[in-house]
Amino acid sequence: MSIRLGNSCVNCQKYEDHFCQLHETTVGTKHTCDSFDMRAAIKDDNNCTTCSRYMSATCPNPKKAAPHMLCNHWAPQEVA
Incomplete structure (x- = not known):
């Protein structure tokens, strides 16, 4: 099974610090x-x-x- 980033608010340009700037409401993953x-x-x-x-x-x-090297197994240290 592959792991991917989803279309959740935390991956949206309008998201900042648990807040949706477009809808002006608190959001999460x-x-x-x-x-x-x-x-x-x-x-x-x-x-x-x-x-x-x-x-x-x-x-x-x-x-x-x-x-400065990269491989196909790269995994982020933190997921924000």
């Missing part, structure tokens, strides 16, 4: 609407040093992993 507008980039710093697997036992390429 379970909310979305017809005015959903996906952020252009949730995080644009994808490389080994921002990966949760970097320098851990779960890193698929521990001998090759280095700053």
Whole structure:
């Protein structure tokens, strides 16, 4: 099973700190609407040093992993 970002409010450009700027109401991860507008980039710093697997036992390429490199197994350190 693949894991993807969904059309939830936290991935919308109109979302800021649990608040929808369009509808002027508090929202969370379970909310979305017809005015959903996906952020252009949730995080644009994808490389080994921002990966949760970097320098851990779960890193698929521990001998090759280095700053500024990226692999298909990249996982964010934090999901905001």
